[in-house]
Amino acid sequence: MRPYSFFCSVLLLGLVACAAEKQPRLPQLIGVAESLGKNDCAAVYPQGKRQFVHAIDFVMQGGSGTAVVGVTSLNGNNIACALVTVEGLTLFEAVFRHDESFKVKRAVPPFDAPEFATGLIGDIRAIFQPPPGHGNRGQLLLPAPAAGLTAVCRYKDPAGGVVDVLPDVGGCWQIRSYTPDGVLDRTIVGRSCREQGTGLIPDYIELKTYGRTGYTLKMTLIRADNVL
């Protein structure tokens, strides 16, 4: 199989995010948090018109992978994004609208598969946009090494999936997604957060999916701009 095709095939499969039996399960909330601490859950998500450029290191299970530059422009629920090679080739560019429709402006094979666009926007929305609906606030007991109680906003989607937003873990934030069966299928960990306006901008984000086709996106912030 061609290496590039292999890369994309695994990526596409990974975006489906199969759940493994040994994955952590959805923890019970402990009580109700009167205060969410220093950071509210809303601070996890960028406000207004913003653009982020990240160096993205894509790592498959086993350690292989490749690096690209990712551009994400946010305007409410409308999102434009592009993936560019280090050498400057535009691999993928698309606009995703609030009504879930999208327009692919450029996609170099094999990034022209509709499933790739769908999976990509799933990851982008998970990082940059709050889950729909209202979250229930509570507390969670974090496992080691960050053992202790921490505030959480818990969102449930219509299909039964759950998203926990932890706005204050080690000075930054974390997002954990669970399948309708309560199995952890995606974690997003922000590190080295900087306060910018009412939000927290991580210098580093690590998105990890689990299961046999799991993958990791290591995203190092190159720059964050306001879009006029």
Place this chain on the structure above:
Amino acid sequence: MPAHVPHGLRITVCFFILLLVSSGRAAEQDALRLQSIQADFVQEKHLKILVRPLVSTGTLSFQAPQSLRWEYHTPVASVLLLHGGRAQKFIARDGQLVEDKGMGLDSMRVVLGQISSWLDGRFADSEMFRVSFADDRTVLLTPKQQALAGVISNIELKLADSKGLLDAVTIYEGPESYTRMTFSNRVLNKELPATVFTVQ
């Protein structure tokens, strides 16, 4: 270039060929025989959605006949090596350069023969590009193959005023997307140790 060569690799190869196109022109005009080049480069990626261009910096080293080190320093450290008939790409991961095997670099060997043609100044018989001259210092390359034309609309080379060296390369992907590379601090025909073309 064979149809199975990945697009990501194609454009990388194009960068190398572009350098050597200039060298070929130098060979024609000034009887300059290229042995080696070292230079710094600044790469600007222009894309409509970008608030401002994405700027990358790096260095390149080329030693005839087939040794190349193409290295990005910022914002994403990476190294592409061609040496001894072997092509490798490395990316920085957790502070160390690790080999990136995901880009089909075996195909690089296929185009090395073509690169040699450029070195000999035979840039008019390229299988990849139709070559034309807008003026004495501007070379335009238009892809011949449909597959490549879907990735690159055309390429413009700006030659320096002496020795046929390149001042800049602009690769147009479309009306709203292009990559411009400008070169500086060029050093010609300096003996380069083989260690330049390895990653320690």
